[in-house]
Structures are given as structure tokens and as C-alpha cells.
Amino acid sequence: MMKRTAIIFAIIFGIGILNSCEEDKDHVLDMSEAVAPQFTNPDHGSAYILEEENELEPLFTFQWSAAEYKAEGLPDVRYLMQAVKTSIGWDNPDSIIDIVETRNTSHDVSVRGMNRIAFNRLNIPAFETDEISFRLQAFLTRANTQTWLFSEPLTISVTTYESVGEASILNVPGSYQGWDPGNNQTVVYSPEDDDLYEGYLFFEEDDTEYKFAKGSWDENWGDDDADGNLQPDGANIIAELAGVYRINADMNEFTHTQFRTEWALIGSAALGWDTDVPMEVDLEYWEENWKVRYVITLDLEPGHFKFRANGAWDPPAGLNMGIDDDAEEGVLMYGGFGNDIPIDEAGTYTVILDLTGPVYRYELHKE
Template sequence: MKTLNIKILSVFTLLCAWACTDPIETVISANPNAPALTSPSAGTSLILNQDISEETVIFAYNKADFGFPAAVNYTVQLVESGASFDNAMDIGNSNSNSVGISQANLNQRLIARGFVPDEATQVDIRVRAILGPTVDPLFSERVTMLVTPFREELTYARMYVPGDYQGWDPSNENTVIYSVQNNDIYEGFVHILGGSGAFKVNEEPNWDINYGGSNGVLERNGPDLRIAEPFGTFRITVDLNTLTYSIGTRRRWGIIGDATPLGWANDTPMNFDPVNNVLTITLDLIAGNFKFRAGDWAHNYGDTGSDGILDPDGANIPIPEAGNYTITMDWKVPGEISYEVIKN
């Protein structure tokens, strides 16, 4: 009897060992249930109010069901009604059954997207559920509603760009780049016309959180980012979501025209004002016209509306009479290049 018990125990142990080492497969449902937005409901009119701008707007939804318990990430997305969600505004994300955003934050992001203050705009909202990179995401049905932002000055999230070109001053509010969508992707222009070409990008106007790096990869407290000669104006893109950066094509801006010393044949290069972060030039001009150009006519600006805002291939800018002038070209405002012509 003892021998039989030992044999039975041995077989049972082997079966347990086999069962414990056999891989367990997670089976995803062939018909998973997508998330469903429950609040706000279809037809709701959301009127944002500056007086209660710190209050939170809640987007609630029923969770997705992939057929087994899992940690699912949910993102609430918004587009103008009928538009594709390929370029949707991500309101926020969560692992719970709701996403919250302050009225102030939502208002800023809507205005940055071009929504007109004090005007109701029809939008579509949906919820995206992501389980992992190997599983197709699930999407809720669109819910159509109205949203009305309030009027306020648009402020963008910003990063500071200290460097040799501006005296390594992280507190300079002019040498900054902006996240127009407030999505931690920052873009702007730097004018590096001399020095070592070294710079960094900082989250605040100090050195507490600064990024360097190399080969397109950012590193906190890393080595200086660097632009090699020849110098000029460069578009800088910084993505804090992926800790990457890119530096665009060099452009060396100047002025050209029959009002300038070199006529329409060649550019007269502009200089850099590191305090105000503008391109500038002071020189004698004659009556005539000029434009801004960067080496060839594929990159030129004029002013079609005579409004001080430059337009690609815009109209010639007149100089009514001969004299000594200071001309500036200002790239600081996102999506806009302005200029000024002052007779000294």
C-alpha cells in the first residue's frame, strides 16, 4: 500500500509540474465591446465660462471589454463635427472611466485650434481604448455636441532656448519656442549667426530642468545641442513626449530690392539682436522697394496687405524716400512673421 501511494504521489507531482509550466494563453474576445461615451450626452451645449474657469469638465464613459481583465488606456478626442479624427485634439487620457479637464485648459486648446470665442461650434467627441501595441484599439461612436469658448488672450506652453547666441540666458522671455497645441511638442525659430552654435532647451526660465542631447535624442542635463557653421535661422522642434528634437534647414535672411545698396541682384544680410530675438539691419536706403529673402526666390517675403505681417511671395515693401532706416524681422509669434521699418 505504501508503494502504491508513493507511485500515485509521483504521478500527481509530474502532472502538477507539467500543468504549472504550460504557458497560459490570453484569448481576446472575437467581438470585444467598444467604450461608450455617457456624458456629455449628444446634443449637449457646453458653454465655457471664464468666471468658473478652474472648474473641471468631466467626460465619462463605459469601459471597453476585450474579453478578459486588462489595464486599458482611454483617450477622449475632439474634432469639429464631421472631420476626420486623424488630427484630433486629445482632451486627456486615463485608466479609469472618466477624463477631466479644467475649463481654462480646454478653452485655451480650443482657441489654439481656431475656435471662435463666444461662438458655438458643433464638435464630435469619441473615446479611444488602447490595450497594447499588438491589439487594435477600440473606438466609441461619435457624440455630437456644441461647445462655446470664452474670449481671452491665448497663451501657449513654452520652452526656453538659452545658448551662446544669446548669452546663455535662460530667463530671456524672447528666446522661446511654443507648443501651439499645448501637447508638449514645441516649435519655433532660433537665429544663430555667430559664436559656437551651442544651445539647450529648458522647461523653465532657469537651469533646473534643461535638455541637451545628440543625433535627435534629448537627454536631461545632457551635452549642449549644437549647430555647425554656416549659421543662420533654423526651425527647432522639441517633442517632450518622445524626448526627441530636430533642427530644420538653414536660412540666411537679408533684404533685397532697388531701395537697397545691392539692388535686386543680391541679399544684404541682416544681423541678430539677442536681447529682443529679432533680425535687424540699419542702413541707408533710396526711394524704391524691397523684400526679405533667404538666398533665392523660393524663400522670400513681402507684405500684400500693408499690415506689418509678412506673406510668402508677398508684395514689394515700399521705401517712400531716401534716408537711413532700421528694419527688423520678428519671428517670435507662432505662425506669424512681422516686420518694422523705421526712418532714423
């Protein structure tokens, strides 16, 4: 039975996680021999006073020792760095935030990046000092929790400044916009300044080509093998079909994805939770602003609705968005984090789905 289980694990995860026995030695990873990663920089207890006039300057580089799994033929180790206010602690999962996921054993952070962690995400008030704890989670696959290894926490103190949290951008020059790497409208956004970028772009023609750039051709990335990995000065990336695409780029790992979307409105306020009402791209808005938004005018009844892409609720087939009750009015969130949008009064409404980013929004206008 042990041999059979090991083979099943090997098929699913590339390795079996069981207690050691001689006949299974080729398939078994003994986690009692695994070594967790540990921070080597900065020093535990370091203190940093963050100042807005220096926000573009490097603050420090997180560095850590590599996790060790005592077996051959394993997938690459990945590291998830997380943070929490020290006063709250790791026993409160809702208060823990993810910083970066990487295969590297280091991560650079700027003054602005740390302030966004402290002020924008952990809600440390401006000009106040508080302690933040960081930890590393090493894993071979997220799905198999038995491979997870956690570092000892690293605690630093941070004094914040008030920040409006303006998102970083990555340009997306391409055949659809004249190959202009300096066009700051055709971009994807990194709201957390963590080099994880996302945005929506409209490609009017099949086989549209594009790349990623930092404002000029001096720094640009393409995909030589069309396998989702980015290389400096790499080959053009191709979107085979015309349409609206969600574009993601991870500039920590130099990977990218594209996901073609067709958005609709769905819910009890419209035709029910089983029937999509397709929305149309606002072409005039795109031509004037290089930004994606959808518009529809329809009759709505008292009830609720959400926005759904590709006739499916969740990846890999589709997406959905609803309202963020903790944010300002009109802000949308993906999936289960977004709640149903209420309609209190029957009537004819113009509904706008605004995907211009970095924050997605909606508008309701009753005629």
C-alpha cells in the same frame, strides 16, 4: 509589372500599396484589411463650459484606439488630429484646422488649450456655445495618401471665454546666455499652446551648446545621440556654426530641429527677384533683449519685396516670409501664405525684420 511596382513603392514608402496577389505578398499592404482609429474619450456629445479662472487646469484627455495595418515591417503609425466647426463640416477644407500630430494614442488638452482651439482658431465668439467636430487621420507617410485612414468624427459642445491668446514658452538655456533656464527672453514659443515650439536665437560662437527647459533644471531635455530625439536630462545640443538659428521643438513627440538662416531682402522694389540684398543682425538689440531682428537701410523703388533666407525660397534649403493680409499690419507669414510687401513710393528706407516671436513682424521707416 505588379512585382516591379511593388518594389518601387517599397523603396519610396517602405511598403507597396496594391491589390493582393500571391507573388507580391511580401511587399503588399491590403488596405481593405486596415482598421481606422476611433475615439474612446471623451464621450460623443459631451459639453464643456470653459472659464478663464481655470484655464491652466486639465480639461480632458483625447484617447483613441490604435490604427491597424495588417502587415509587418511598417513604419510607425502617425495620427493627425483635426477639428472643424460642426456647422461648417468636413467638406470645407479651408475651415479645417490641425490640432496635433503624434505617434501616441492620446492627447491631453487644458482649458486654455481648448479655448484657443474654439475661440482663437475656430472663431467661436466669447461666451457663446457651439459644436466642434474632431477627427483622426492615421497614416504611414503623408506622401502616400493610400495609407490614410480616418476615424468617425467626435463632436462636443464648448462655451468659450475671451482670450488674448498669450503663447506658451519653452526656455532654451545654453552657453550663449550663461546656462540660465529661468531666462524668459531666450525662449521658443507655442502660439497655439499645442507643445509645438519655434523661435529664432543668435549664437555668436561656433559650437554653441544648449538644451530645453521648463523654467528650471527640474525639467530639462537634451539629445543623447544627436539624432533629433530629446531625452530628459539628455546631453547638450550643439550648433556647430555661429549664426541665427530657427529652433523647433515638438514636445508631443520629444523631437527637435535647428536650421541656420541668413536673411535677405529680395524683390522688384530692390534689385529684382533674382538678387538677394543681405540684411545684418541688430547686435545691439540682441545684447539688450536677447531677441533677433535684422536691419537694413537701402533705396527702394515702387514695387514689391519679401524676406528670404539662405538664397532659397523653400525648405530644406531656405525660407521666405511675406505679409499676412488677414492679420494686423506688419505681421509676416511663411512661404506661399505670405504675400509680397508693397512699396508705393521711391525713397530711402530702413527695413526691420523682427524675429522676436511668437508673431514675426516687419517695419518700414522712410527717411
